[in-house]
Amino acid sequence: SRLPGSDCPPLAPPRLLRGSFAPGSELQEGWTMAEELLAEEEAPMDTEGLEEQLLAGMDEEQLLEGVEAEEQLEGLEEEAPAEEAELGLEEEAPAAAAEEEPAAEEEEEEDEADDDDVEVAEHLKDAVEGSLRLKRMLSRDEDVAEGALNGKKKKRKLDGEEPRPIIQAKVRQLLVKYGAMQDLVMKHVLDQCSLDELKYLSESAFIPNKFDQRKQAAELCAQHLIQLKERKLGGGSKIDVVSAFKNRWSIKPDQEKLLRGLNHKDLRYVMNTFDGTSSLEDVVNEASTSVEDEENTENAAPTRPGVKAMSRFNRLELIDPLADCAVFGDANLTFSLNLAHHRKDFGHVGRVIATTFEEVETLRERYKEIDESIKILEEHHAEVYHGVDCTRIAIDPRFEGMEGKLGAVYYNFPHSGAIQGFFDSNPMVNWRHENLMRLFFRALRSFVKPGGLVKVSSNSGAVGVRYSYIVGSAIENEFTHVETMPFMEWHLHRYGRSYGDRRDVYKRPDAKNNQSYNAQNANADMVYCFCYAPTGNVLGKQQIRLPPTLKTLTACRDGPFKNMGMGPARENLAKQLHGRFIKEVSGTHVG
Secondary structure (H helix, E strand, O other): OOOOOOOOOOOOOOOOOHHHOOOOOHHHHHHHHHHHHHHHHHOOOOOOOHHHHHHHOOOHHHHHHHHHHHHHHHHHHHHHHHHHHHHOOOOOOOHHHHHHHHHHHHHHHHHHHOOOOOOOOHHHHHHHHHHHHHHHHHHHHHHHHHHHHOOOOOOOOOOOOOOOHHHHHHHHHHHHHOOOOOOHHHHHHHHOOOHHHHHHHHHOOOOOOOOOOOOOHHHHHHHHHHHHHHHHHOOOOOEOHHHHHHHHHOOOHHHHHHHHOOEHHHHHHHHHHOOOOOOHHHHHHHHHHOOOOOOOHHHOOOOOEHHHHHHHHHHOOOOOOOOEEEEEOOOOOHHHHHHHHHHHHOOOOOOEEEEOOOOHHHHHHHOOOHHHHHHHHHHOOOEEEOOOOOOOHHHOHHHOOOOOOEEEEEEEOOOOOOOOOOOOOOHHHHHHHHHHHHHHHHHHOOOEEEEEEEEEEEEOOOOOOOHHHHHHHHHHOOEEEEEEEEHHHOOOOOOOOOOOOHHHHOOOOOOOOOOOOOOOOHHHEEEEEEEEOOOOOOOOOOOOOOOOOHHHHHHOOOHHHOOOOOOHHHHHHHHHHHHHHHHHHOOOOOO
16 A cells, blocks of 8 residues: 555555465465355445345334434544545545536525525514425425436535434334335325324224225324314314413313302402412402402403303404404405494404405405495495405515504414315315414414414314414414303304305305305304413424425325326426416415
8 A cells, every 4th residue: 555645655455366376275275165155245235125134123112223323433533534634635526526416506695695685684583484494495495406407416405393213213213014114195294293292103903994995094194183183282173261261271160160169350369460470369369359440341240150251252243342343354355344343333443454465456356346336335444455464464464563553363264275175174185274374363463462362264174284383383483372162152153154255156156154155064153262472482483284296296105196108298287286386375366
């Protein structure tokens, strides 16, 4: 070998030929044995199924050890070139590799500069950060696909949403368990699970049925995980004020019985005052000696039964008469009309801000009476905004100056839009419904005043915007769940409900009794009531459900892809669907 610093060429090892030894001699036998050993060492190893067998038989500690070992090896590989450079032993890199480095740096700079050209005030950045991040991820995924076609290797950047190594190992283990190593949709579902969820799946006997006639295994797995969360959250049907309080503070049965026996004044005092720092019994004793302002509407009927009085208060819509209120996603504006009449009858001076997701031209095609509805709303001093995305109001100039001024917000039967061929529960499209609620409540934090009310109507059995998405998103953004009441018991339930899409052109619901609206069971319709109770703590980055990559969409075997073979038609459909996702998160109405 060559000595360090020497210009002499390395010495070539002596060549030994097969015929250099006498036949039958010990040297000849040793040479033959060495050749056989080398042949065995160089032979390709049959590794098919080996990874699956190893992962299936490993427990959590072994998985962690394996991951840590891989990280240590990567660290050693990174340190090795630096050590060689210090010793002067670094070899010259090929010219091609040197040319690739600037290109890679340019791609990183492009990714860092890739952002919306939207100016957001500093105090509103948190309200819209999740929506902008979601758009960046989808746009970058499109760039990755284009780069692959042009021979450029790019990785999808997840803006800090990358799964931890232990989660990656657990996902591989579960893919082996389910026999789904090649199922990209299943991997997409598992990649977004928490470590606790992955542990549960590993330890439980649950295995999705591959032969289900209606749903793919990935959808069954996603449904199982959602139902697991909903067991902890509670049901989506009727929950009165005491039951909601019980779920929030995990009070005992005897304490619940104590609350149900309080009058309106004392129960409301306990609801507004109890924070867990003192015992519930002490707060109840304080309530009996408290004196409330009799001129305040909330303190009316102080001696009436507490549960009935507070529930009646929510149903009658006795909101702050001075504060503005906003209605989002009101397709034909009939709910906003109902609310405007209600506020006028009660002598309220606060404005009604009625918004639609569609532009007015689309509304005129679907609802012939829309111009008349707008005229009546304006006569009631309401403001009507079209083309409003409720997740991006922080960058909507029409909402400038409304921070902390909304006393009530309404969003009836939210939905991200149906995609032909897919059921709403399919993981390829369901992420849109969950993110709608998460981003909606995060956006409201900057515009609802403390103590302001938010009411979201939905069907308790909906599989698109599930009740757990509504309640869970509200709680994580500091909106306290106050009550879940039946929609038909709500004072504002009589309005002309609509589908909010093309069906409204030819299939109009009855404007009085909703008898023509048969898309879901009216008895299961609920109003989920929340109160904004900010703690003053800085919340972390808004969690979002990651959308599927273009590669995952192309590999999907469900919905419109079910009977479609591999080829350009499948790829074009996946690109069209991916393009629709980008438009939707940009606030552009589709369908």
